[in-house]
Amino acid sequence: MLVKKLFTLVFIRKEDQILLGFKKRGFGMNKWNGFGGKVEPNETILEAAARELKEECCLTVKPGDLKNIAHLEFTFEGEPTLMDVRVFSTSIFEGTPKETEEMRPKWFRHEDVPFEDMWLDDKLWFPYMLQGKKFFGHFHYEGFDKILNYKIEELDSM
Ligand code: 6U4
Ligand code: NA
Ligand code: NA
DSSP: OOEEEEEEEEEEEETTEEEEEEEOSSTTTTOEEOBOOBOOTTSOHHHHHHHHHHHHHOOBOOGGGOEEEEEEEEEETTOOEEEEEEEEEESOOBSOOOOOSSEEEEEEEGGGOOGGGSOTTHHHHHHHHHTTOEEEEEEEEETTTEEEEEEEEEESOO
16 A cells, blocks of 8 residues: 655746756755655645745745646655655745755756756656646656656646
């Protein structure tokens, strides 16, 4: 049986740029990604998404301004965990991104997204996100550097 764990992942957009953070510690260390983390028992998924964004790069968003753009699932060969990742995006935010203990933020133009220093799945689904599509993706990993199989489905609504 798979044990589901719920995570958030937030992408801030500005004109033709997207904000990524270089993760300095923990899961996904030394990779660029959106901002996010575990959903705590006392909060909604949107509250968790806004909280993690604030903690990790000091930007403020209203939870209601976050648009749910994707649902990603990650499983790992031989492991009982399913990572259930809810992906959000907005261009409505307050503040200037600041480096924290967890993340070093940086704006990237779409053509400069550093896929070679990101999770392997990102280059498979970023094109959907950058084109403004909604989608579901499931990725089955062996370890952290090999995808055994995956599927991505575009969705009409989330
Ligand atoms: P703590 O324990 O506070 O450091 P927390 O910030 O709660 O952790 P974290 O950073 O471990 O959680 O959450 C993992 C983050 O990585 C979430 O935003 C989801 C994201 N993530 C996990 N696997 C991913 C993958 N294969 N591709 C991807 N993002 C992934 O693009
Ligand atoms: Na995190
Ligand atoms: Na965090």
